Amino acid sequence: MTDQAILPVPSIDLIKRQKRALIGRFAASNDLQGFGQVVTTLVPLAFAWWLAVRAAAMSGWLACIMVVPIALLTLRAFVLMHDCGHRSLFASDRLNRAFGFVLGVVTGMPQYVWSQHHNYHHAHNGNWDRYRGPYGTRSIDEYERLTTGGRRFYRYKCSLASAPLAGFIYLVFNPRFTWLRGTLGLLGHLLRGKLAAPSRPLREIAAAYPACYWKSSTEYWHMCGNNLALFGVWALMGWACGPLTFFPLWVASVSLAGATGIVLFTVQHNFEHSYASGSEGWDYDVGAIAGTSYLVLPAWLNWVTADIGYHHVHHLSASIPNYRLAACHAEYRHLFGAVRRVTLAEVPTALHCILWDVPARRIISMAEYAQR
Numbered sequence: 001m002t003d004q005a006i007l008p009v010p011s012i013d014l015i016k017r018q019k020r021a022l023i024g025r026f027a028a029s030n031d032l033q034g035f036g037q038v039v040t041t042l043v044p045l046a047f048a049w050w051l052a053v054r055a056a057a058m059s060g061w062l063a064c065i066m067v068v069p070i071a072l073l074t075l076r077a078f079v080l081m082h083d084c085g086h087r088s089l090f091a092s093d094r095l096n097r098a099f100g101f102v103l104g105v106v107t108g109m110p111q112y113v114w115s116q117h118h119n120y121h122h123a124h125n126g127n128w129d130r131y132r133g134p135y136g137t138r139s140i141d142e143y144e145r146l147t148t149g150g151r152r153f154y155r156y157k158c159s160l161a162s163a164p165l166a167g168f169i170y171l172v173f174n175p176r177f178t179w180l181r182g183t184l185g186l187l188g189h190l191l192r193g194k195l196a197a198p199s200r201p202l203r204e205i206a207a208a209y210p211a212c213y214w215k216s217s218t219e220y221w222h223m224c225g226n227n228l229a230l231f232g233v234w235a236l237m238g239w240a241c242g243p244l245t246f247f248p249l250w251v252a253s254v255s256l257a258g259a260t261g262i263v264l265f266t267v268q269h270n271f272e273h274s275y276a277s278g279s280e281g282w283d284y285d286v287g288a289i290a291g292t293s294y295l296v297l298p299a300w301l302n303w304v305t306a307d308i309g310y311h312h313v314h315h316l317s318a319s320i321p322n323y324r325l326a327a328c329h330a331e332y333r334h335l336f337g338a339v340r341r342v343t344l345a346e347v348p349t350a351l352h353c354i355l356w357d358v359p360a361r362r363i364i365s366m367a368e369y370a371q372r
Contacts, residue, residue, distance in 0.1 A: 015285050015335050019316060022335075026328040027088070027319040034090040037080055037306070037323065038099055042106070045073040052249055053241040067249060071256035072304045078107045078261055079306040079322065085115025086122075086318040101225065105233060108171045108254050110179075110226035113219045122318050125269070126287020128356050129279045133269055134170070134262050137276075139356040140369065155366065158354045160263065167258025172251055179223045182213040186220075267350040268293050268311040271340050273362045274353070288315035293342045293350075294329070301344070302326075312339045 048069045055062035083089035084100030104111030124130035128137065135158045138146075146154060156162055186209050193205035206217075214220040237246045275291035277283070295309030302309060310325035313332075320328055329336065342350055353365045 011335075011338055012283070012286055012289070015289060015316075018332070018335060019285065022328060022332055023317045023319065025331075026324045027317055027321075028324070029088050029091040029319075029321045030323075031090045031092055031095060033323050034083075034095065034099075034321070037089070038103070041073060041076050041080060045070065045077065045106070048073055049249075053245060056241075056245045056249070063245075063249060064252075067252045067256060070249065070253040071260065074107055074253055074257035075260050076304050076306055077103050078109070078257065079308050081107055081109065081111050082115075082118065082308075083306070083322050085111060085118060088319050088321040101222075101229075104226050105229045107257070108230060109175055110219075110223045112222035113214060116215070116219065119318075122315065124282075125284070125315050126275050126277055126291035127279055127282040128276045129282075132356070133266060134166070135266060135270075135354065137270060137354055137356055137363070139358050140364075141358070143355055143369075155354070158266075158351060160348055160351055163259035163263050164255050166262050167260070168251070168255040170262060171254050171258035175223075176227060178213040179227050182211060182220070182223075185209070186211070263347065263351065264295065264305065264308070267342055267347050268295060268309075270353045270363055271342055271350040272353050272365055272368075274340065275361065276356050276358075276363045277361045278358065285316070288312055289336070289338055290340075293340045294336065296341050296343045298344070312336060 048066060052063055052066035052070060055066050080089055081100055081103035084096040084103065087093060087096045089099065090096045100111040100115070104114070121131050132138075137158075138154060143151060143154065157166075186206065189209045190202060190205055193200060193208070194202070197205075211220070214223060234246070234250075237250070240246075269292060271293050274293070275287055277287070277291075289312055292312045292315045294312055295305075297305065297309045306322040307325045308314065308322065310329045313320060313325045313328050313336075314322075349365075352367065353363045355364050355366065355369050356362075357364045
């Protein structure tokens with residue numbers, strides 16, 4: 001199957017011709033709008049935390065209820081952090097870096113490191129040889145080589161039921177574990193290097209460390225900054241409202257935010273017959289239109305997710321800020337007829353689309369696989 005069978009040639013040619021005008025019209029960030037979005041996220045988040053602590057003093061059930069608004073506002077903070085990584089939330093690079101760091105602490109994710117991986121996804125969207133999403137989507141052949149237990153685990157891993165655990169691993173566990181393990185490995189490497197060659201500079205020894213959790217010293221120091229700042233927040237909040245109140249609320253709300261984010265991200269690329277090319281013949285614009293969905297969400301959830309449901313527009317150009325995505329979609333809707341619309345009710349079904357049909361260059365569902 002060719003790209004032309006996935007998206008008609010006249011359609012993709014029209015997109016390529018009009019793409020520059022689209023970007024020129026809507027890729028204009030505004031510092032005031034960006035600042036307004038940050039304020040209208042962090043202030044309600046702080047208020048939700050205050051209510052949660054007050055609720056915990058009265059009833060554990062009330063505190064559990066407050067986990068939901070805290071998680072939703074944390075999810076919004078994550079999407080704004082994501083925009084900072086694309087340098088699109090603010091016109092100023094300095095503001096994108098500063099608020100990206102702050103929002104990374106709020107969400108528990110080292111923003112700079114995360115943005116490097118996420119930008120790789122954007123550069124290869126639709127090329128499933130290069131990037132396979134948060135669940136590591138398997139090809140049909142790879143799935144068939146699994147044992148019965150391995151297949152069962154793969155289906156569970158990609159299911160809605162496992163999303164809270166995935167959120168915990170993604171936002172709570174991994175950013176701490178990788179930094180601590182990498183740091184201990186680096187310290188051991190420095191110690192061994194100094195014992196072997198006392199006159200050798202520490203910088204030179206550190207440069208020879210085979211790091212697997214960061215690609216540069218800049219990434220490592222951002223991991224350090226994020227984790228140390230977060231530990232400071234933990235200490236302050238634990239002192240202010242008690243560790244037995246704060247930590248369960250924080251872990252639950254961040255895990256739920258991570259779960260929601262992973263699910264929404266997955267169905268933006270994994271849906272029935274979404275474009276899934278190998279490296280040969282891959283086309284960036286086809287990936288944006290045929291390999292990315294338009295999540296049709298209620299207005300309140302569009303606000304929570306900062307309009308990231310207009311994901312096809314976002315993948316045509318990540319430089320378009322979230323507060324211009326909806327307007328861009330409306331004005332250029334004639335370009336987006338081939339974009340798959342996924343409603344909130346269809347999200348559980350889309351999560352079953354977890355197999356890459358390599359010859360057909362598309363994603364298929366477990367039900368379609370079973371029919372074969």
